[in-house]
Amino acid sequence: MDKRQYGLPPGGQPAQAPPSYAQAVGGVAPSSPYTPIQTSKNGPTIMTTVVPLGPEHTHMICPHCLAEIDTTxxxxxxxxxxxxxxxxCLIGCPxxxxxxxxxxxxxxDVHHSCPNCKGYLGMFRR
Incomplete structure (x- = not known):
């Protein structure tokens, strides 16, 4: 019986599935808000995230002091x-x-800042 008949490679083992996106790129799926940034060629990889700022306090990691905070x-x-x-005024209300x-x-408008280092984090506009 020929193994090529059943779609097996000549070694007899079935071919492995191709790597997932997360395995091929480095562990982060494309829908994730994390963006890897290389600091240098051989330096560490720093993961940053884009946190949407809303009308209320937001739980996040401050990009300035790297503390886990609820924004002020x-x-x-x-x-x-x-x-x-x-x-x-145009209507004429006195x-x-x-x-x-x-x-x-x-x-x-809501301005967000870090309670730890007082760094400005962004603004939510109405």
Whole structure:
């Protein structure tokens, strides 16, 4: 009986499946947010991640001090607050009603920083 008849190579062992993407590239699947960065030709590989910043505190590793943190947030009036205030002024609302959007949290941009090293981490815009 000829082994080639059944799709086996001449050695008799079935061919191994090709390596997965994670095995071929270095352990990280393409859908992962991790991006390997080489620091030097023979240096260590540093894994970084892109963490989406939202309107609330975010749990992450600070890229500045490498500590595991929950971000500190600071809310400041954003573009939407200024546009809404301008539109209120155009309507003609007296007595400072145009400042109301600057007090509404849904109109604020959220700035994230590290509570450990005070490094700026990014902003969530409305």
């Amino acid at each position: 947030i600071d809310k400041k009036p954003g573009l939407i607050a200024y546009i809404a205030g301008f539109l209120i 007595f400072g009603c145009c400042l109301i959007p600057c007090c509404i949290s849904k109109c604020m």
